[in-house]
Amino acid sequence: MTDTASPGFVAQARLELMGGEDADAIAEAVVKSTPNATVEVLPGQLNISAPGKLEFECADVSDALGRPWDTRELQVILANYAGYIVRMDEVGVTLSWIEDQNAQASTEG
Amino acid sequence: MSTRPSRVGVQEATQQNIKDQYKDFTRDLGWEPSYVPKEEMYPPEHAEGVHFSDWDKFDDPFRLFYKDYVKVQEKKEESLHMVFDHAARYDYLSRVEATWLEGMKLFACGQGQTEYETCKDHMAIARYSPAPALRAASLYQSIDELRHAQNYAHYLRYANRKLPGFSGWATLFQNHWLYQGIRHCFEDILTANPFEAIIAANVVLEIGFTNLNFVALPAVGAANYEYAWSQLQLTTQSDETRHMAIGQSMMRTLLEEDSRNLPIIQGWLDKWTWRLYRVDALGGSIFFDYFAKNKVMSYKEAFQKYFVDDFIGGLVADLGPYGIKEPAYLEYMLDDMDQLSHVVWKYLYQRKDMLWFKMFQPDDEDREWLTEKYPEWPQLVGRFWDDVAGGRDVANAGLVPVCNLCQVACMFQDDQGPMIEGPVELEGRNYWFCSRPCREIFMNEPEKYKGAKTIVDLVLDGAMPDDPDEFLKQLGINDPGLGGDLFAPDGVNGNNGHGH
Amino acid sequence: MIYALVPDELPPRALPGVSPESSVGDVRVAVLEAFKEPGDPGAVSLSFNGAALDNGKSLSEYGVEPHALVHAVLDR
Numbered sequence: 123m124t125d126t127a128s129p130g131f132v133a134q135a136r137l138e139l140m141g142g143e144d145a146d147a148i149a150e151a152v153v154k155s156t157p158n159a160t161v162e163v164l165p166g167q168l169n170i171s172a173p174g175k176l177e178f179e180c181a182d183v184s185d186a187l188g189r190p191w192d193t194r195e196l197q198v199i200l201a202n203y204a205g206y207i208v209r210m211d212e213v214g215v216t217l218s219w220i221e222d223q224n225a226q227a228s229t230e231g
Numbered sequence: 232m233s234t235r236p237s238r239v240g241v242q243e244a245t246q247q248n249i250k251d252q253y254k255d256f257t258r259d260l261g262w263e264p265s266y267v268p269k270e271e272m273y274p275p276e277h278a279e280g281v282h283f284s285d286w287d288k289f290d291d292p293f294r295l296f297y298k299d300y301v302k303v304q305e306k307k308e309e310s311l312h313m314v315f316d317h318a319a320r321y322d323y324l325s326r327v328e329a330t331w332l333e334g335m336k337l338f339a340c341g342q343g344q345t346e347y348e349t350c351k352d353h354m355a356i357a358r359y360s361p362a363p364a365l366r367a368a369s370l371y372q373s374i375d376e377l378r379h380a381q382n383y384a385h386y387l388r389y390a391n392r393k394l395p396g397f398s399g400w401a402t403l404f405q406n407h408w409l410y411q412g413i414r415h416c417f418e419d420i421l422t423a424n425p426f427e428a429i430i431a432a433n434v435v436l437e438i439g440f441t442n443l444n445f446v447a448l449p450a451v452g453a454a455n456y457e458y459a460w461s462q463l464q465l466t467t468q469s470d471e472t473r474h475m476a477i478g479q480s481m482m483r484t485l486l487e488e489d490s491r492n493l494p495i496i497q498g499w500l501d502k503w504t505w506r507l508y509r510v511d512a513l514g515g516s517i518f519f520d521y522f523a524k525n526k527v528m529s530y531k532e533a534f535q536k537y538f539v540d541d542f543i544g545g546l547v548a549d550l551g552p553y554g555i556k557e558p559a560y561l562e563y564m565l566d567d568m569d570q571l572s573h574v575v576w577k578y579l580y581q582r583k584d585m586l587w588f589k590m591f592q593p594d595d596e597d598r599e600w601l602t603e604k605y606p607e608w609p610q611l612v613g614r615f616w617d618d619v620a621g622g623r624d625v626a627n628a629g630l631v632p633v634c635n636l637c638q639v640a641c642m643f644q645d646d647q648g649p650m651i652e653g654p655v656e657l658e659g660r661n662y663w664f665c666s667r668p669c670r671e672i673f674m675n676e677p678e679k680y681k682g683a684k685t686i687v688d689l690v691l692d693g694a695m696p697d698d699p700d701e702f703l704k705q706l707g708i709n710d711p712g713l714g715g716d717l718f719a720p721d722g723v724n725g726n727n728g729h730g731h
Numbered sequence: 732m733i734y735a736l737v738p739d740e741l742p743p744r745a746l747p748g749v750s751p752e753s754s755v756g757d758v759r760v761a762v763l764e765a766f767k768e769p770g771d772p773g774a775v776s777l778s779f780n781g782a783a784l785d786n787g788k789s790l791s792e793y794g795v796e797p798h799a800l801v802h803a804v805l806d807r
Contacts, residue, residue: 204545
């Protein structure tokens with residue numbers, strides 16, 4: 123058995139991006155909306171993680187980049203993610219393990 | 232002053248959210264058959280016992296319209312092929328670490344084929360899926376897989392212009408013993424019904440294992456100056472994000488829909504995490520720990536982070552409430568973390584003259600890193616490498632028992648000793664297994680697996696040439712000089728390791 | 732095929748030409764050949780299903796069938 127099976131384990135929500143200007147801007151936007159997010163640099167890549175849930179607003183990415191940006195551009199550099207894509211629209215992105223479960227509980231309740 | 236006549240539906244359309252818009256473009260385009268029975272459109276046997284009634288519950292979070300799909304994919308292709316152009320123009324290959332290049336001969340000759348075959352698998356899923364939201368997503372996936380296959384062929388052409396060891400790829404994949412594991416595993420996926428195939432490919436492979444080889448490993452590739460292949464891996468994986476979403480959604484909705492689906496899903500998770508472990512973890516491990524001259528992370532670290540914490544942790548934390556447990560054979564993989572890459576590397580070094588890429592001994596710097604990451608390394612294989620450095624002939628071209636499921640040689644042990652099981656008799660034929668998980672998976676579906684022959688079976692049947700050079704040709708190696716030790720004759724890395 | 736397993740190496744190695752009818756002595760020689768060890772066949776200890784194999788007998792007398800795994804220890 124692993125730690126992952128213990129109660130209270132919270133998996134990391136994560137975005138794994140191809141490195142570059144766009145990735146840096148997304149990282150800035152995530153940290154703004156998800157204060158407990160951490161950013162890890164690997165050769166050619168940027169990993170942004172937070173326990174359970176992370177989110178960002180497209181407007182914040184546009185601000186950081188200095189030009190309009192939308193989630194279709196995210197797809198070009200998103201190499202991988204962990205969590206459920208709870209929201210991905212013209213306003214922003216939410217990646218979550220926890221929030222979805224809560225949504226689940228409320229529909230069953 | 233005239234006003235625009237109001238049109239019914241205009242206000243509705245402009246206020247429609249993306250979810251509803253997407254519905255117009257996908258599920259609402261379908262219709263209920265009445266001239267043929269629904270069971271003829273969607274044969275129930277494809278469901279393999281899975282219980283489902285309301286297919287509308289299945290959702291695809293990406294909700295890509297075709298016009299956006301092509302735009303996004305075009306950007307990805309532009310970006311990738313620009314890297315290939317630069318790589319060819321500025322001769323990137325001459326800067327790649329020599330040891331990593333040998334690894335590319337192994338990796339690249341076996342990548343495109345499974346993508347190509349998986350392409351048609353998703354066409355079948357799109358055709359037979361009763362879930363409207365899955366059809367478009369699966370069709371995109373099938374195009375994605377064709378994209379991957381052709382891009383891997385690009386890499387082969389690019390590398391082949393400069394280096395030996397890539398041109399034999401088609402025959403190697405078909406016949407060389409080193410690729411039979413991946414081929415057998417994928418033939419199993421390709422002959423599974425749609426739901427099992429989605430759990431195997433979209434969940435276990437594309438969430439669990441591709442993390443290792445398509446995200447973690449490109450970072451290692453980049454550290455060894457192989458930018459073209461690294462970009463190829465990352466852009467492939469960017470398509471995988473959509474595939475993962477299908478897998479996650481499918482699993483979640485099947486478990487929510489009917490509790491009778493739980494043992495079916497759990498069984499598939501158990502089987503496929505093991506089967507794909509024997510292909511992907513085994514294959515990838517030696518790249519982190521050996522082919523990489525410049526190390527980034529150990530296989531053990533990568534497996535812990537990307538597979539155990541992210542995939543298993545996420546899966547169990549999320550689906551545990553529905554009854555999903557950690558895969559049955561996870562314990563074997565955890566126990567194996569300290570030895571997998573070392574066992575495989577040693578095995579391949581002993582057969583270096585039967586390969587189309589060169590092997591090499593770990594030097595002092597490598598040994599230091601290996602011992603730091605794996606404190607038991609000296610005990611496990613230290614003496615073997617001392618013997619090699621001392622000039623002992625460790626080559627072994629003889630027959631060894633090969634697992635009748637995973638097609639890998641029975642080289643594994645745990646703290647109880649060798650894990651080989653066999654001979655196991657079934658209907659008058661004897662079978663060998665590398666481990667209990669392989670034996671159990673085989674015996675769960677004996678009709679599926681009992682007829683196939685391993686390369687050892689082929690040799691014993693007399694179907695392979697006796698002459699060693701002819702044997703190598705049959706495997707796909709026309710030039711025996713392709714294999715051997717990269718730093719022959721003395722086996723020591725005396726140069727800076729760059730280029731050819 | 733009959734394979735031989737030694738304590739410090741995996742996978743086991745095939746003993747082509749060895750069958751249940753082979754004598755234990757011949758098997759010792761075959762093991763040295765398979766493992767490319769020089770030396771005296773007498774330094775090879777063989778066992779099957781926990782029972783030590785003695786010279787002068789054939790493998791079949793110990794219950795070894797055409798497909799089997801025999802354990803060998805090489806006294807270096």
